Amino acid sequence: MAQPLAITAADTEFCEATTEQRELAWKLNGAAWARPMSIETYVARETHLSEQELTKDGGCKYWVLHLKGYPRQIIASCETIRKKVLISENGVSREGYGYGIASVYTNPDYRRQGMAATLLRHVQKAMDQDSDLSVLYSDIGRQYYSNLGWHVFPSEQVTLTYIPPAATSGSETPTLQHTQPDSIRYLRLEELRTLCEVDELHLSARFDRIPADGASHVAFLPTFAQMSWQVARAEFVAGKLLNGKAPENVGAITSNGRAWIYWDHYWKYKKLKVLKIVTVLESTLEQRIHDIRVLVEAALVEGTTWGLETVLLWNPDEETAMGCKAVGDVHPHDIDVVFDERIDDSIPSLRWAGGKLKEIVWEDNYYYCWC
Numbered sequence: 282m283a284q285p286l287a288i289t290a291a292d293t294e295f296c297e298a299t300t301e302q303r304e305l306a307w308k309l310n311g312a313a314w315a316r317p318m319s320i321e322t323y324v325a326r327e328t329h330l331s332e333q334e335l336t337k338d339g340g341c342k343y344w345v346l347h348l349k350g351y352p353r354q355i356i357a358s359c360e361t362i363r364k365k366v367l368i369s370e371n372g373v374s375r376e377g378y379g380y381g382i383a384s385v386y387t388n389p390d391y392r393r394q395g396m397a398a399t400l401l402r403h404v405q406k407a408m409d410q411d412s413d414l415s416v417l418y419s420d421i422g423r424q425y426y427s428n429l430g431w432h433v434f435p436s437e438q439v440t441l442t443y444i445p446p447a448a449t450s451g452s453e454t455p456t457l458q459h460t461q462p463d464s465i466r467y468l469r470l471e472e473l474r475t476l477c478e479v480d481e482l483h484l485s486a487r488f489d490r491i492p493a494d495g496a497s498h499v500a501f502l503p504t505f506a507q508m509s510w511q512v513a514r515a516e517f518v519a520g521k522l523l524n525g526k527a528p529e530n531v532g533a534i535t536s537n538g539r540a541w542i543y544w545d546h547y548w549k550y551k552k553l554k555v556l557k558i559v560t561v562l563e564s565t566l567e568q569r570i571h572d573i574r575v576l577v578e579a580a581l582v583e584g585t586t587w588g589l590e591t592v593l594l595w596n597p598d599e600e601t602a603m604g605c606k607a608v609g610d611v612h613p614h615d616i617d618v619v620f621d622e623r624i625d626d627s628i629p630s631l632r633w634a635g636g637k638l639k640e641i642v643w644e645d646n647y648y649y650c651w652c
Contacts, residue, residue, distance in 0.1 A: 285391055288348070288391060290396075290399045291349075292348065292349055295344070295346050295403040297344060298344060302343075302355060303345075304324060305353060306345055306355050306386070307327045308324060314384075318518070318521060326514070326517045329513065330513060330517075333509065335362060335510040342407075346358070356400075357385075357387045357388065357391070357396045357399070358386055359382055359383065359401070361381070361408060363380055364378065364379055364504075364507060366502060369488045370497045372493035374485070374488040377413040379499070380412050381417070381651075382401075405429075408634070414499060414633050415634070416630060416650065418627045420628075423630075429632075430632045432632065433629070434629040434631060436622055437621070437623075438593060438595050438596070438597075439605050440593050440618075441577065441581060441608060442616070443457050444615050444616070445615065446615060457582050459575075459578050459582050461575055461578075464536055465575050465576060466533065467529075467533050467583070468533055469529055469531065473505055474505040476534070476541055477505040478505070480561065481503060481504065484503065484644075484645065487644075488644075496640040496642045498642045498644055499641060499643055500643070503645070508557075511543075511651075514545065518549075519548060522548055533580070535575060539568070540558070540573065542559070543555070546587060546589060547593075552593050553584035554592075556649035557645070558577075558604075560572060569604075570600060570607060571604075571607070573600060574604045574608050577605055578612075581608070594647075595646065597620075605618055606618060
């Protein structure tokens, strides 16, 4: 392996990426992240994602650290997406802004010289000018980003995996069937905007009720822009890997309209990831657990239809955990339900603007926040 080219921070320049620099950065990190897509398709996907409601018109900014005097020589890069957040402090709630940081990458020619840290210190200063906080999801463990000021938050999860019964001789492998198909209907993308607006109002009302407890409570607003960005990512990949086919179902809602679920199809790792489960209308605990159960069951049916035999939910609360266990109860022989914690990947980490040290409660730390 070639030795990294020796440089220091003094040899670098930081800037918001030009169109050319952005594409150069994508080609660099695509060498590590594109598979099973080609580099060309990967760059096309990133371009497509930059044009979504969440990211267009400066919603997403692209940053590079390049060799001084050589703007095409990319040393490190990342992107930041500005999103609306809710904050409650001292019993008073307000809207604010938080950044999601993604695609932190260092050119292999310049690694192990602190270049990513140099890039991120510049990015911190830029973000602090117009936001309250920033988050990222570490795929390199818990320590690196913690040393730079991002504090680690819970990374618990539940996975539900379909284990198909053995097919009899000459027959196809049995597919998963919903035990109560009339209890739900599937959702299309165009239906999500109204549901997201209801969810936002519900979350805002919840934040208005948080008492003064000495902590700063924060949540990313579950906007349609956020959900549709996740769906666009999955749809683009499906169109390339599945010969133009793409799933139409982006979630499900109970027949009574009392609860719903959003998801996306994660083709690379053959999982269906639950973005958020919403239970906003008045109901009993027993009803909510039932609603969660039939919605998660719908996610499993959707996933297995497309060859994604695992459904993943992040940081399930007690009711969601009970609903997931109930799925295992009605499918005792073909659904494996496992609760565990991510140790090395997608570790949620949050930094308050200016590096302020606070007691922070991250509410609704679910997969929809990821970027």
